[in-house]
Amino acid sequence: MSRRRRFSLDVKQNSTFALNITAMTDMFTLLLVFLLQSYSTSSVEINPIDQLTLPHSNSYKNPTDVLQISISLNEIRVLDKVVATVKDRQIASADVDPQDSNFIQPLFKELQERAKDPKSKKSDEQDNGQLLLQADQNLPYQTLRKVMYTASMAGFPHVKLITVIGN
């Protein structure tokens, strides 16, 4: 009786196999070109807020590191802190001074505190009363005007408008 031989794969122990990586290199080259093109040299971190669509502009100036105010369709924020409410694209009446309809009291208080606090100062530009304003493109000018008016009262008269590049 003959014994059946166990099947074994004929593998050469010292062999290597060549992997064709040309296609992968092509893909990485394309990816590299795309990423180099969209590489950001700006040191300022701006996080767009939910429900906030920035307007388009043909300005090519990078933002500077100063205090940021954002006005979305729901609220006004100083950095990440919500200071006032926006309803129907208008500042909520509870946040507006009854004596002066352009004056947003909680925003003024927050900005004044930050203007006085040396820890919250980010750069020399902030000392010169500069701030970055990101606002939803659909907001009416009268809402923006109230924010700019209050900011100038609090010692921030130089407002830089944040936009997205393109037409």
Add this chain to the structure above:
Amino acid sequence: MKKLKINHHSELEVDLASLLAVMMKLVPVLLLSSAFMQIMVIETDLPQVVTEAIEKQEKENKKNVLVEVTPDRKIMITVDSNGTKSSVSVESKEGQIDLNKLHMAFREIKKLHPEVFKIDLAPSGNVAYSEVVRVMDEARRSRDFNIRFPIKDEKTGKDTTTDYMFPEIIFVNMMEG
């Protein structure tokens, strides 16, 4: 004499492994630092000559250009030159600001008053922020880079040109109720 044998059918294999290794390191770094949405600010660093011209205009303050955006998207441009006022109006187009005509109007005013670099902007309360930004874009620079405006370099005294029209924009009605 022995002849050199060249095999014309042989293929040259380049070792791409090291190149791929470099790319593998570069790609994550670039992915982390990429800006997929390019955010900019409106307020340009102007050339020295333009900055000096703006300072000169602020000191002398003889001419003033007021741009009003009405609720029905009509633009009224009033030029006050030493007390003499002249107005230009740009009618709206299908309920929107006619940006092409507005740009042409700005260009004509700049040709007449090349020493003016500042405008006062007074949009109505109901004008959307995006429309305000578009008006500012049209005023700031000439769309056609071949159209340039004369400017005098105060330091050297030489005449030069710039494509900037009205880069200094002030919201003049900010304090109004």
